[in-house]
Amino acid sequence: MKKFFIALLALALVAGNLFAEFSVGAWGRATFVPLRTYIDGNDDNANKTGAATEVGWGDLPNFAVQFSLSGEKIGFISNFDFAVPGRDGNLYAWWKPNDIFKLDIGWVRWDVLRGPDIFESFQNPKYTGSGIDLPDLVFNRFTTADWYIGGKPGAVLEITPIANLYIGAAIATGPAGSDGPKSDPPGNYIAAEIEDVYKDSQYAVGYNIDGIGLVRAGYFGKANNGVGDQVIQGAFKLTAVDGLLIDLGVGYGLEENRDNQNTISVGLGVQFATDLFGVVAGVGAWLGGDGEKAGGEYPKLEISLNPYAPLSFATIGLGVAYGLELGKDDSSHIGFDVYILKSVGGGEIKAGVAAQIYPGAPDASKQNIIIAVPIQLTYSVW
Numbered sequence: 001m002k003k004f005f006i007a008l009l010a011l012a013l014v015a016g017n018l019f020a021e022f023s024v025g026a027w028g029r030a031t032f033v034p035l036r037t038y039i040d041g042n043d044d045n046a047n048k049t050g051a052a053t054e055v056g057w058g059d060l061p062n063f064a065v066q067f068s069l070s071g072e073k074i075g076f077i078s079n080f081d082f083a084v085p086g087r088d089g090n091l092y093a094w095w096k097p098n099d100i101f102k103l104d105i106g107w108v109r110w111d112v113l114r115g116p117d118i119f120e121s122f123q124n125p126k127y128t129g130s131g132i133d134l135p136d137l138v139f140n141r142f143t144t145a146d147w148y149i150g151g152k153p154g155a156v157l158e159i160t161p162i163a164n165l166y167i168g169a170a171i172a173t174g175p176a177g178s179d180g181p182k183s184d185p186p187g188n189y190i191a192a193e194i195e196d197v198y199k200d201s202q203y204a205v206g207y208n209i210d211g212i213g214l215v216r217a218g219y220f221g222k223a224n225n226g227v228g229d230q231v232i233q234g235a236f237k238l239t240a241v242d243g244l245l246i247d248l249g250v251g252y253g254l255e256e257n258r259d260n261q262n263t264i265s266v267g268l269g270v271q272f273a274t275d276l277f278g279v280v281a282g283v284g285a286w287l288g289g290d291g292e293k294a295g296g297e298y299p300k301l302e303i304s305l306n307p308y309a310p311l312s313f314a315t316i317g318l319g320v321a322y323g324l325e326l327g328k329d330d331s332s333h334i335g336f337d338v339y340i341l342k343s344v345g346g347g348e349i350k351a352g353v354a355a356q357i358y359p360g361a362p363d364a365s366k367q368n369i370i371i372a373v374p375i376q377l378t379y380s381v382w
Contacts (some may be wrong), residue, residue, distance in 0.1 A: 041366030
């Protein structure tokens with residue numbers, strides 16, 4: 001009987017391959033920190049030492065696998081996270097009747113116009129203290145899946161009417177209301193008003209000029225660039241010089257009730273690489289606020305730098321991060337990390353030492369310091 005079911009399963013898979021294509025890939029990361037020390041320069045009793053297993057953007061490792069099932073013009077994609085079981089990013093069905101139009105429904109990410117993800121992985125608040133989330137700061141992705149959307153399912157329209165022209169919309173509707181006509185009191189299956197749905201959605205267009213670069217502009221009802229929601233963005237990526245990438249984006253927040261808060265964002269990413277060395281630099285600025293007034297924000301500046309050298313046995317590099325709130329005393333911070341990274345079949349291993357330093361208060365001569373020793377494993381199999 002077991003052999004019969006095995007044969008039946010094999011037959012089903014063979015038959016399925018006549019009409020569909022199945023693929024599996026995986027990406028995940030775990031960072032083991034055997035030592036993290038916090039030194040409070042103002043209070044010896046507050047000093048602490050600990051350890052953790054995490055990732056740079058979260059408190060737990062991220063282990064995930066993605067699989068897809070594709071027919072001729074319709075299919076399904078799922079990314080499943082094993083660390084916190086459930087959806088992580090994409091989980092959607094798609095329909096592509098031709099080369100011009102594609103419709104995705106579910107929890108979707110489409111990164112065709114997004115800003116560059118070029119920082120080394122220790123350049124984040126946990127290790128160097130870097131406060132730049134560069135990709136969305138330069139230009140937001142299309143998404144119905146991310147935390148700032150609220151994880152609401154919806155639809156993404158991908159339109160490419162001619163070569164190099166990209167038009168998109170991400171309509172995050174959220175689920176239907178649970179109360180219908182027979183509920184008490186009677187409901188209407190409406191959880192969100194239509195005006196709010198389309199106001200909170202995302203619309204953008206981009207055009208890639210061959211040999212020059214990518215220009216894009218858009219409106220993001222929900223955004224991840226630090227100046228509230230209802231953000232208009234424009235960006236340009238220069239790709240005309242071999243080995244050099246420059247991507248500059250500017251955003252302006254239209255959201256009401258942001259009196260004295262920052263409403264202008266600027267993101268700049270630069271990467272230059274040769275066979276002997278490379279350097280990555282990033283700048284983030286948030287402007288227009290007035291921290292001296294009630295509910296206000298001080299303008300902020302963040303800078304990150306990462307020179308590195310790809311050697312025969314591994315890559316060695318240095319990360320530096322600096323930031324401050326303009327006009328606010330004792331608001332600066334500086335951090336750095338030194339690391340070694342070794343690529344292996346199916347991923348990489350990386351280890352280093354990182355530190356971030358903050359001015360103490362009320363005595364600025366006493367610094368608060370966080371030192372960490374991260375050891376990171378990343379698998380990437382596609």
